[in-house]
Amino acid sequence: MKVFSFSDEYFQQSQSALDLALDTAPVYKAWRALDPGKQAPVDARYAVLPELTKQDMRESFPQGLVPENRDVAQGIKNQEIEYVQTSGTTAERVTNLWNQAWWDASEIASWKLNAHTAHLDGTQPEAQLTSALSVGFRSQGDLPMAERRLGRFLFLNEKVSAREWTDAHFERMAAELDEYRPEVLEVNPSWLARLAWWALDHGRQVVSPRVILFTYEFASALHVRDIRRVFQSPLISSYGATETGYVLMECEHGTLHQNTDFCRIDFEPLKPEHGGPDLGRLLVTTFKNPWTSLVRFDVGDLVRLDPRPACPCGRREGMRVLAVEGRAANVTFTHTGRLVTTKEIDDCLARVEGARDYVLDQVTRQTCRLQLVAPENPMSAAREARQRLETLYGPGVEVTVELQADLEPSPSGKYRRTRALFDYDIKGLFK
Numbered sequence: 001m002k003v004f005s006f007s008d009e010y011f012q013q014s015q016s017a018l019d020l021a022l023d024t025a026p027v028y029k030a031w032r033a034l035d036p037g038k039q040a041p042v043d044a045r046y047a048v049l050p051e052l053t054k055q056d057m058r059e060s061f062p063q064g065l066v067p068e069n070r071d072v073a074q075g076i077k078n079q080e081i082e083y084v085q086t087s088g089t090t091a092e093r094v095t096n097l098w099n100q101a102w103w104d105a106s107e108i109a110s111w112k113l114n115a116h117t118a119h120l121d122g123t124q125p126e127a128q129l130t131s132a133l134s135v136g137f138r139s140q141g142d143l144p145m146a147e148r149r150l151g152r153f154l155f156l157n158e159k160v161s162a163r164e165w166t167d168a169h170f171e172r173m174a175a176e177l178d179e180y181r182p183e184v185l186e187v188n189p190s191w192l193a194r195l196a197w198w199a200l201d202h203g204r205q206v207v208s209p210r211v212i213l214f215t216y217e218f219a220s221a222l223h224v225r226d227i228r229r230v231f232q233s234p235l236i237s238s239y240g241a242t243e244t245g246y247v248l249m250e251c252e253h254g255t256l257h258q259n260t261d262f263c264r265i266d267f268e269p270l271k272p273e274h275g276g277p278d279l280g281r282l283l284v285t286t287f288k289n290p291w292t293s294l295v296r297f298d299v300g301d302l303v304r305l306d307p308r309p310a311c312p313c314g315r316r317e318g319m320r321v322l323a324v325e326g327r328a329a330n331v332t333f334t335h336t337g338r339l340v341t342t343k344e345i346d347d348c349l350a351r352v353e354g355a356r357d358y359v360l361d362q363v364t365r366q367t368c369r370l371q372l373v374a375p376e377n378p379m380s381a382a383r384e385a386r387q388r389l390e391t392l393y394g395p396g397v398e399v400t401v402e403l404q405a406d407l408e409p410s411p412s413g414k415y416r417r418t419r420a421l422f423d424y425d426i427k428g429l430f431k
């Protein structure tokens, strides 16, 4: 594993977050016996502790993660916190105590990690383009612009699937970006790609906001390519979760830097045969949230550490990540059983001429089914995609390709681009 630099304050925050959690938050009671004690080096203390699971969180809700015997009912009454449920399948879903002030502070700290966002202070006009299941207002009927406004935010979409968009919705999005002129456009890249395809297919110009932030899900290289053809804005990935706040932010040199003011990261590598030691998962511990002690929480994604001694941007502190490679739950396997991340599939399909989008299901270890969107030259794209994937997965893995006009997001409003449909031991892939 790479060695990164951390300030004394980071270690102090790590220590006080851990002491507070172990001493006072009910869910960690069973962890106390494992702690080597407050005199031990803080990294060694974290290293022997288990991970916090969503099941732990659900079973101990609402008081389990709350430190210092704070009263949740009182916090809600005082409007310091509210209940917020994350999206996803039943196994993934968790209700959180949402503390808006802490969330905003975490976001502002993350903006400092990119020169294009460092000036933002949370007052600038911002537009959002994602599923209405992720954020904003949800409606089957169309909502006028005024009913999709909230404070400094404009939500460009009120639908749960981009397949509900008609020409009139695309026209409306383009017109509203022109009228509202957001400084920041925060998007799910899969959803913005669909606006970009409309603009490309109709020869239309769309106003470029000062910055475009990618969040909510893995950004496909196919989508980034087409978004760049329409928007001149810097495209910046911001990585976090409802539970953790803002964890990583992409700098102007394309490296993701840790938001060290607001979180600690413990990195757990995969076994070398599956991409370790640079590829692994993140266990996140949050700092300074008075209502939630989150310690060693697995956000569920695989990331690749930056092997270089430093990033050219000059930021020295914290972990650096070259790429978020997709969710651990969305890995597939080659014919030899080696783990394949979503990013590896994505890089492979990004080379297919004319491909726009895809969903890959590995049905058995020997068979994959690719749904492919490639409107310009579908037959040759399908042939090339199949050949490239069969080379990647290796002999004995058969790939079938189904051409699609477009794809549906999953029930959470996000797109799941790859997954294995058979059971495998994910824990056994880690060191």
Ligand SMILES: [Zn+2]
Pocket (backbone or CB within 6 Å): 251, 252, 253, 254, 255, 257, 311, 312, 313, 314, 315
């Ligand atoms: Zn950098």
